[in-house]
Amino acid sequence: MTYRDFKKSVDQAKSDLYRETLARHPEAVRVKKEATAVRNLERIFAAALKVANEKGFAAMTLRDLSAATGMSMGALYAYFSSKEELLAMLQEQHRSVTRRILEQALDRRRDPMERLRAAVRIHLYLSEAMQPWFFFAYMEARHLPAAERKKSMESELATEKLFEDLMTEAVAAGALAPRDCRMAASLTKAMVQDWYLKRWKHAGRRITVDQYADAVLDAVESYGKATGH
Amino acid sequence: MTYRDFKKSVDQAKSDLYRETLARHPEAVRVKKEATAVRNLERIFAAALKVANEKGFAAMTLRDLSAATGMSMGALYAYFSSKEELLAMLQEQHRSVTRRILEQALDRRRDPMERLRAAVRIHLYLSEAMQPWFFFAYMEARHLPAAERKKSMESELATEKLFEDLMTEAVAAGALAPRDCRMAASLTKAMVQDWYLKRWKHAGRRITVDQYADAVLDAVESYGKATGH
């Protein structure tokens, strides 16, 4: 699979997700007509990510958001009841998309090494298709209230655990040499995250996500083939 | 060299650095007695890093800072003329420490592979000794005005370029197999940064900086020994 194929399937799934978010926050979104609500939520989320990723969520004022969406502040408050709730909605939507896409992508594969490669690749592809979301979730995690922050940490550790388990399986199957799989997974995660945290750098070097995925997988496999001391 | 040895030399250099910062901002710091100025700048910087790394610099109010330092707001303003200038002072001090320590540590070594190992290790040690500074510089870089942000990006790219050049030298000397050294340096930087960005995770696993450095260098060397396809 290449990034092009992947992106199509993600784009299709997107509008469903807005309907889900509406269903999850019935008390917050006061707008009743679903079509209107979905369209405006999309505008609000897109504008919020754009502005917040430039100057930070705390520094983004609701007047900024009003200007960026073309909606009045009064209208904005029909879609969330406080700025903090907007933050929670953004984080939650991000987590649910990530979970869903990763799960369904790994479903059909069996070979451990193939599953490991797919997990890394899909994670990179998804972060490319939804870069603003991933960047936002990473940078704003510490501004969440305790309960939300915990969810965010767990979600991150789950990804890492997935890498670790797949590596352990690959070792058991003889596809990788014995290693500290938890450390290997941690280092892999760091390389994957750099893709969306430093996008300007990679873009300036004209690196595509496919090339980056190849490089990361190459690093993982050569680390796993050499003998640890 | 281990982390213990390294930390001593850094601690010694620290008070010099406050005197330097004072010299660089004569118009901002109105306090004339050097000993007082150094002592209070130290308190202010430590408190600012602590609070800002918890809730973000934008969300930290000067009243927070006043409470954390035990100084009044009036007193704080004797050490900087605006919150934005405090931000610039913090970033600048971070950059100058990093530059100085890295340069002096690489001075005496000649063998390319040894220099590469030292560069990675020293970078990790320094980020450990000054974790709050590194975390702060990374997370707050995008809130800087354009000119400051440019300096910050250049400083980061310089570190990466150092890794790249040392890898290129190591390849030329036959110590590493031919590879895309820029990509290898980029991946290495990502692993190094993860050490101070996700400290809670590594601390929870009881990983020491020495162990982490070994793992990263192990990854770099096995990547550099396998033949790229």
Next chain:
DNA sequence: GTCTATACACAGATAGAC
């Protein structure tokens, strides 16, 4: 549903006593 106008709180910054 969306707008304009406004309430109220709290931020950064300073003046002037000590």
Next chain:
DNA sequence: GTCTATCTGTGTATAGAC
């Protein structure tokens, strides 16, 4: 040098007309 008291702008949030 440091404090307390205060000024002024701007932020979040809402009320009520359309």
